[in-house]
Amino acid sequence: MINHFSLSGWHKEKSQELSGKSYKNIYTTVIDFEVTLDLSGYILPTAEVIASPSFDEYLEAYIGDENKCKEIILKKTVLWEYDLLYKSILDLARRRGYRYNLSVTYPQSNLIVKAMTDHSFGKNVRTYGFIAAPISWLYKKKFDKLQSQFKMNTSASEWFTQNSTLIEQYITTDQRGGRVVS
Template sequence: MKIQGWHKEKSQELSGKSYKNIYTTVIDFEVTLDLSGYILPTAEVLVSPSFDEYLEAYIVDGNKCKEIILKKTVVWEYDLLYKLILDLARRRGFHYNLSVTYPQSNFIVKVMTDHSFGKNVRTYGFIAAPISWLYKRNSINYKASLR
C-alpha cells in the first residue's frame, strides 16, 4: 500500500504582459507498506465451467503452444480502508489531499506446455511474429489474386 499526502501550491509567472498561474504538486509525505502478510491464501477461482473441467480441457487440448494464465486478485474493503486512513491523517492534523494506492507485483501465473515446439515459439517469438505476419499477408494476397 502506498499512502501519499500532497497539496498544490500556486505561483505566478509573467507571460508577455499578463501573469499566468502555475500550480505545483508538493508531496508532504509518502509511506509504503508491504501488506502481503495480511493476505489470506484462500482462493476463489472464477472460471466457467468449473476449474477442474477447465484444467481437463487444457490437458486434453492438443495445441502445442497452449497456456493457462491465472491472475491473482486481492479483495478487500478498499473504501473502508481509505476512510480509516483518511480519518487517522485528519486526527493527526493533516488536512490536505490524500491518495492511497495498492501497487501489485507477482500477481500473474502462467502455466505453459512443455512441448518443444511451444518452447521454441515462445523463445523465438520475436522472430516468428514478423515471419508469420508476412506469411499471412502474402497468403491473403495470393488468395485474392486467384479470384
C-alpha cells in the same frame, strides 16, 4: 500480488513565471507525507482457486486442447475491504485537519502466473517472440479464467485500529492543513 499499501498526502502550489510579456501559471505537486506499510504478514498463505466451470474441468480442457501455443494464466488477488480502509484513513486525516489530496494505493506485483505448453512450436514462438508475435496472436489459446483468491487474517477495520496511531503520526498537520515539519 498486493503485499503493502502506500499512503500519501499532497497538494498543488501555484506560482507564476514571466513568459515574454505575460505571466504563465505553474503548478507544482508538493508531497506533504508518504508512508508505505507492509501487509504481507496479514495475507493468509493459502488461496481459494476459482475456475469456471470447475478447476478439474478447466484443467481437462487445457490438457485436451491440441493448440501448440496454449497457456494457463492464473491471476492472484487479495480480498479485503479496501474501500472501508480508505474511508477510515480519510476520516482520520480530516479529523487531524488535513484538507488536501489523499492517495491510498495498493501497488501490486507477482499478479500473474503463466504455465505454457512444452511443445517445441510453442517454445519457438516464445523464444522468437519479437518475430513470431503475429503468429502467436493467431495461434495462442489462453486459458485465462483462473484466479487464486487470498484472504487477510484481519479485517480492514481491525488493521486500521492497530495501525491508526502510526498513520496519524504521518498526518500531523499545521493550521493550513500542511504537514508539520519538526
